[in-house]
Amino acid sequence: MNATTRTLWRDGLWTNNPGLVQLLGLCPLLAVTGTAINGLGLGLATLAVLAASNVLVSLLRHQVAAELRIPVFVLIIATLVTVVDRILAAFFYDLWTTLGIFIPLIVTNCTLLARAEAFASRRPVIDALHDGLAQGLGFLLVLVVLGSLRELIGQGSLLAGADQLFGPAAAGLTLQLFPEQHGLLLAILPPGAFIGLGLLVALRQHLHTRRPAPRSAPSTEPAGTSAPGPETA
Amino acid sequence: MRSFRQHPLPVLGLVAAAAAVLLAGVHQWTAGPIAEQAEQRAHATLTQLLAEGSYDNDPIHDRFPAWIAGLEPPSTIHRARRxxxxxxxxxxxxxxxxxxxPIRLLIALRPDGEVIGVRVLEHRETPGLGDRIESDRSDWIRQFEGRALGDPPAGDWRPDRRGGAFDTLSSATITSAAVIDAIGRVLAWQRANRERIFEIPASQE
Incomplete structure (x- = not known):
């Protein structure tokens, strides 16, 4: 792993995490994280789309004129999301029913267009792939951590519905740590999502500022793109 | 020769064509499994309410649309026969x-109007409160089994919190009332149409 790759992974997972630092893709992030498995399912779908769209955008970067970039990127992202949606419906029907509208809505996840525009359209394919995987994994981890917290506090279980993702044999993975009726209902409801995400952002910020700055090269981000911006979709 | 970059439209066309080809391929590949999954799901719900072997037709396809007062039109009526x-x-x-x-219910009735059972197919009620209408979260939905219009009388198809004859889920009176009301409406519709329900031809795809 060379220095660039290492920086890309550190950016995606920590320094410039899409969920906790860029605060992109909040709509699905807050909506589906009622359980860890829902978070994992949407996280994997987003990861696959992000990695594939980064690679395709990077491959086409010399062919696509500047004024055509956005339409082409949107077309690529929408196509990939449709492919993932159909595959989930065909082979993970229960999970697909649970995640519902949030699979097609991956199209509107700003992380995808942001990575295509700010990174993949200017970088070689291999970097774009690493960036897509790192950013996707960063997003997935936030989904899973927030989903686990809300599920644990709200209904006292972990990995409920594991069979939806891993087949009937995985139903035994579900842990019921305390009876469901003792859960804190607020955690499952939408306010719980906001409070949980706020706490995670604060925790990350706390750990980040306490840690000495890494000695290696500065972020590979072009100036301006790593600043958290307002959500546009 | 000018480069690709100066011909934006062909590039857009090519990308669109490639996307269309890819999607057509994926559709070919997944359409079968998706239809199969949906069918299996419908069948699994059905057999929760009707014992396997108690019927010998295909209730999923022996169906027709119906307009029932007070419910989202159209409802779909499936029929089981032996x-x-x-x-x-x-x-x-x-x-x-x-x-x-919306709350989507599957309500099974005997031809004489007795409730066999009720299952919630889809809903967005509050987790922890209203979602106890699901059969795997509480037994509340089972209280209708064996009841009919007249047992209790039509006016009592309301939650007890509102003076009716049925148990109310605490902190979910509106949800309880919606489910009880829907069952009552289906029963009333069934009573009014009981002569015709098994005569209407099944609708074609």
Missing amino acids: AGEPIALLADVTTTEGYSG
Whole structure:
């Protein structure tokens, strides 16, 4: 792993995490994280789309004129999301029913267009792939951590519905740590999502500022793109 | 020769064509499995309410649309028969009286109007409160089994919190009322149409 790759992974997972630092893709992030498995399912779908769209955008970067970039990127992202949606419906029907509208809505996840525009359209394919995987994994981890917290506090279980993702044999993975009726209902409801995400952002910020700055090269981000911006979709 | 970059439209066309080809391929590949999954799901719900072997037709396709007062139109009525004789009707209905969003129910009745069972197919009620209408979260939905219009009388198809005859889920009166009301409406519709329900030809795809 060379220095660039290492920086890309550190950016995606920590320094410039899409969920906790860029605060992109909040709509699905807050909506589906009622359980860890829902978070994992949407996280994997987003990861696959992000990695594939980064690679395709990077491959086409010399062919696509500047004024055509956005339409082409949107077309690529929408196509990939449709492919993932159909595959989930065909082979993970229960999970697909649970995640519902949030699979097609991956199209509107700003992380995808942001990575295509700010990174993949200017970088070689291999970097774009690493960036897509790192950013996707960063997003997935936030989904899973927030989903686990809300599920644990709200209904006292972990990995409920594991069979939806891993087949009937995985139903035994579900842990019921305390009876469901003792859960804190607020955690499952939408306010719980906001409070949980706020706490995670604060925790990350706390750990980040306490840690000495890494000695290696500065972020590979072009100036301006790593600043958290307002959500546009 | 000018480079690709100066011909934006062909590039857009090519990308669009490639996307269309890819999607057509994926559709070819997944359409079968998706239809199969949906069918399996419908079948699994059905057999929760009707014992396997109590019917010999295909209730999923022996169906027709119905307009039932007070419910989201159209409802779908499925029929189960054995050797041509009516066994049960299954009403797939949606009520909009719930607390948050539509509630879709599958209500199974005997031809004489007795409730065999009720299952919630889709809902967006509050987790922890309204979602106890699901059969795997509480037994609340089972209180209708064996009841009919007249047992209790039509006016009592309301939650006890509102002076009716049925148990109310605590902190979910609106949800409870919506489900009870929908069942009552299906029963009233069944009573009014009981002569015709098993005569109407099944709708074609």
